[in-house]
Amino acid sequence: MSTDALRKPRTSYGAAIPDQCEVLVIGGGPAGSSVAALLAKRGVDVVLLEKARHPRPQVGESLIPHVWKYADQTGASPLIEKEGFLAKAGGIAVWNGKIHRIVFSEFGFTRPALHVERDIFDELLLNHAESVGARVFQQVTVREANLGLDSPQVHYVDRRGDDAYEGQLNCRFVVDASGPSAVLAGQFKSRRLVDSRMRFLSLWGYFKNSRFVGADGRGHPAADINKVRPVTFVTSFADGWIWHIVLRKLTSVGLVINTETARAMDKAGREQFFLDTLRRAPYLDRLLDKAEYMEGSFCERPDYSYYSTKLCGENFYCIGDAASFVDPIYSHGVLNAFYNASMTALAVCESLKDPARRARHAQLCENRLRQFYGFSRSLALGEFGGDGVDAELVRHFMRQVPPVELELMLAASSISDRSENFHQLVREAGLGLHPARAGAHLMEELVL
Numbered sequence: 001m002s003t004d005a006l007r008k009p010r011t012s013y014g015a016a017i018p019d020q021c022e023v024l025v026i027g028g029g030p031a032g033s034s035v036a037a038l039l040a041k042r043g044v045d046v047v048l049l050e051k052a053r054h055p056r057p058q059v060g061e062s063l064i065p066h067v068w069k070y071a072d073q074t075g076a077s078p079l080i081e082k083e084g085f086l087a088k089a090g091g092i093a094v095w096n097g098k099i100h101r102i103v104f105s106e107f108g109f110t111r112p113a114l115h116v117e118r119d120i121f122d123e124l125l126l127n128h129a130e131s132v133g134a135r136v137f138q139q140v141t142v143r144e145a146n147l148g149l150d151s152p153q154v155h156y157v158d159r160r161g162d163d164a165y166e167g168q169l170n171c172r173f174v175v176d177a178s179g180p181s182a183v184l185a186g187q188f189k190s191r192r193l194v195d196s197r198m199r200f201l202s203l204w205g206y207f208k209n210s211r212f213v214g215a216d217g218r219g220h221p222a223a224d225i226n227k228v229r230p231v232t233f234v235t236s237f238a239d240g241w242i243w244h245i246v247l248r249k250l251t252s253v254g255l256v257i258n259t260e261t262a263r264a265m266d267k268a269g270r271e272q273f274f275l276d277t278l279r280r281a282p283y284l285d286r287l288l289d290k291a292e293y294m295e296g297s298f299c300e301r302p303d304y305s306y307y308s309t310k311l312c313g314e315n316f317y318c319i320g321d322a323a324s325f326v327d328p329i330y331s332h333g334v335l336n337a338f339y340n341a342s343m344t345a346l347a348v349c350e351s352l353k354d355p356a357r358r359a360r361h362a363q364l365c366e367n368r369l370r371q372f373y374g375f376s377r378s379l380a381l382g383e384f385g386g387d388g389v390d391a392e393l394v395r396h397f398m399r400q401v402p403p404v405e406l407e408l409m410l411a412a413s414s415i416s417d418r419s420e421n422f423h424q425l426v427r428e429a430g431l432g433l434h435p436a437r438a439g440a441h442l443m444e445e446l447v448l
């Protein structure tokens with residue numbers, strides 16, 4: 001195809017992509033859709049470009065109850081409620097032989113935590129952003145953003161028809177919510193993997209007809225999913241840990257292991273390792289006894305834990321997984337995406353009102369995003385030293401977290417042996433909370 005043909009503006013199908021707007025959002029996952037909805041609701045002219053066509057697959061089905069306050073802000077809560085995702089009661093984790101149970105209602109949460117099919121959940125959020133005024137274009141991939149101009153210029157490839165067309169758009173702010181693709185961090189070369197001892201690989205797939213664990217600590221047949229409230233079930237094993245998240249029709253099961261463990265295997269070898277490990281793992285063998293593995297559902301994500309050293313500037317913001325991702329264990333991914341979107345919408349609105357202070361707003365926002373990152377990191381991973389975390393920012397953040405949320409995290413932190421940093425920071429923040437007093441119950445046994 002000639003370069004001229006590539007540059008031809010596209011108008012023969014769908015709406016034409018405008019050549020300017022106030023805020024351009026890259027990516028329509030939870031982070032991008034939320035920031036777009038928040039800005040559009042405040043009257044900002046937002047364009048969102050999404051590479052895929054939703055519904056698109058995504059991992060990360062377990063949501064903790066904290067997400068509701070952000071869904072309330074964007075206005076998505078009634079839609080989430082109406083969809084009827086599975087409400088879960090809490091979590092049960094078997095870690096190094098000890099069985100811990102956490103029940104969210106005991107902490108005072110009145111709205112449920114959820115197990116969501118992410119393709120449905122993410123599409124719902126994207127449609128919501130569009131319904132409140134964001135201009136959304138799917139199957140449009142952002143290639144790069146030139147931020148060195150008065151008005152940043154974003155270059156994209158529009159793949160909505162049979163051919164691909166290149167285009168560009170000028171805006172005042174770029175918000176990068178492109179998930180692990182991390183478009184801007186790629187440009188800045190600012191992405192860092194965490195310390196090599198903490199490099200993990202995740203392998204996961206989907207099963208039909210799996211038994212599930214109820215809040216009562218008993219195993220239940222798949223058919224009882226609307227009768228018994230499930231929990232997210234986690235179990236550690238010699239090389240790592242496993243999640244079991246029951247959904248309305250399928251069950252998501254995944255392994256987390258050190259990246260080195262599977263370095264020498266090819267993809268087929270890793271899938272076999274995944275299935276063999278599940279068969280041998282305590283409790284999982286019983287839950288999956290009569291389950292049917294969905295051939296072709298195997299996925300993997302190596303070295304998933306990273307952070308970017310550059311998050312916000314006078315005309316750009318990097319949020320959600322485009323900024324950092326820690327670890328799936330405490331279900332902080334979507335929460336982080338929502339929190340980042342909320343902080344960024346505020347900073348961008350203030351900057352639009354008072355452009356002379358936009359550097360200051362960007363700096364304040366970057367501090368907030370780093371606080372949340374450090375909070376999740378101290379909870380989920382072991383030692384961090386100075387690697388990507390400013391402990392003072394985290395202590396400051398902890399003093400502002402609503403006590404109910406911090407207590408739940410403290411209880412959850414007692415399940416793994418990787419939360420020493422978190423306990424130390426809680427102590428140093430002087431909050432009078434102690435892991436031993438937090439509400440995780442030890443159980444004698446599970447009847448699966």
Ligand SMILES: Cc1cc2nc3c(=O)[nH]c(=O)nc-3n(C[C@H](O)[C@H](O)[C@H](O)COP(=O)(O)OP(=O)(O)OC[C@H]3O[C@@H](n4cnc5c(N)ncnc54)[C@H](O)[C@@H]3O)c2cc1C
Pocket residue numbers: 026027028029030031032049050051052056058059060061062063140141142143177178179180181182183202254301304319320321322325327328331332333334335337
């Ligand atoms: C193994 C694993 C398990 C997880 N489990 C959980 C869990 O149980 N609970 C939880 O809360 N989180 C979990 N997470 C994390 C969670 O999936 C992410 O944190 C969350 O999806 C982040 O949302 P996001 O909007 O930042 O990114 P994404 O959901 O990745 O969305 C980014 C979007 O940007 C689009 N995009 C990419 N590149 C471009 C481009 N160049 N141009 C335009 N669009 C682009 C993509 O198509 C995508 O739709 C898990 C993560 C992993 C790796």
